[in-house]
Amino acid sequence: MAFNSWFRDLSFFRKTAVILGTGALVAGATYSVFEIQRRRNLACGGINMESLKNIEDIEEGEKRILVLGLDGAGKSTLLGCLNSLQAPDDTKPTEGFNVMCIQTESVTLNIWEVGGTENVRSYWSNFIQGTQVLMFVVDASDKERLGEAKTELQKLITDKRLKNVPLILVANKQDKEGAMSVDNLQRVLELNLGDRAIYPLETQVPIGGEVQGVNKVKELLEMLPKS
Incomplete structure (x- = not known):
């Protein structure tokens, strides 16, 4: 409830900045998980x-x-x-x-x-x-x-x-x-x-x-x- 009230009081531009920032954070986390899994799949002894x-x-x-x-x-x-x-x-x-x-x-x-x-x-x-x-x-x-x-x-x-x-x-x-x-x-x-x-x-x-x-x-x- 506190977050909803805080977000509602923000200006249009600040709301946009929060949404874009959150999206970037989620995308970054998703990429990190994908990259870790890719490296696990490719891991093979001493192969570079x-x-x-x-x-x-x-x-x-x-x-x-x-x-x-x-x-x-x-x-x-x-x-x-x-x-x-x-x-x-x-x-x-x-x-x-x-x-x-x-x-x-x-x-x-x-x-x-x-x-x-x-x-x-x-x-x-x-x-x-x-x-x-x-x-x-x-x-x-x-x-x-x-x-x-x-x-x-x-x-x-x-x-x-x-x-x-x-x-x-x-x-x-x-x-x-x-x-x-x-x-x-x-x-x-x-x-x-x-x-x-x-x-x-x-x-x-x-x-x-x-x-x-x-x-x-x-x-x-x-x-x-x-x-």
Whole structure:
């Protein structure tokens, strides 16, 4: 009530100044929150923030890997155990994108994982430029969504920016009942890769269970692309 009375007694010009000042304060606070969140999303080990503004930039001794797949395929859980080779206790679905860095003896792996929900897939193409290795993860036990996975993968491999980029096809969740083998998965997806190299793998990363195939994923990410 006191504020209303004080504001009502102000002249037109002073009222305008208060409104504009308040708007600037709100805008500044909103920008600050957005900037903090942006920096959190881009934070990745020793990578300089400025270098992430252009995802096409690849420094010497670094390798850029793009990890895609439908939501629920297990991308985050799989990547979460690359270092320890143990499944993480809990993994939240990726709503936007994550950047993960793994330093090996020979190279720094800059791994870009993008969420797989339908609304996020429309942004996949924004992350393609500069990709040196493409990894596509499929829930091999979810046969009802294989057609959906096939559609999305076909879009990717026909993109000219990914021409000749090696593909790691991961048939994940092999611990689930009825999981399809990676050979059968390749046939269902009808991959026509031309000269592109494909590396099919079977993985499982159950929480509290036995992890399989993850060490091979890490070896491939470090090795590819072959010179």
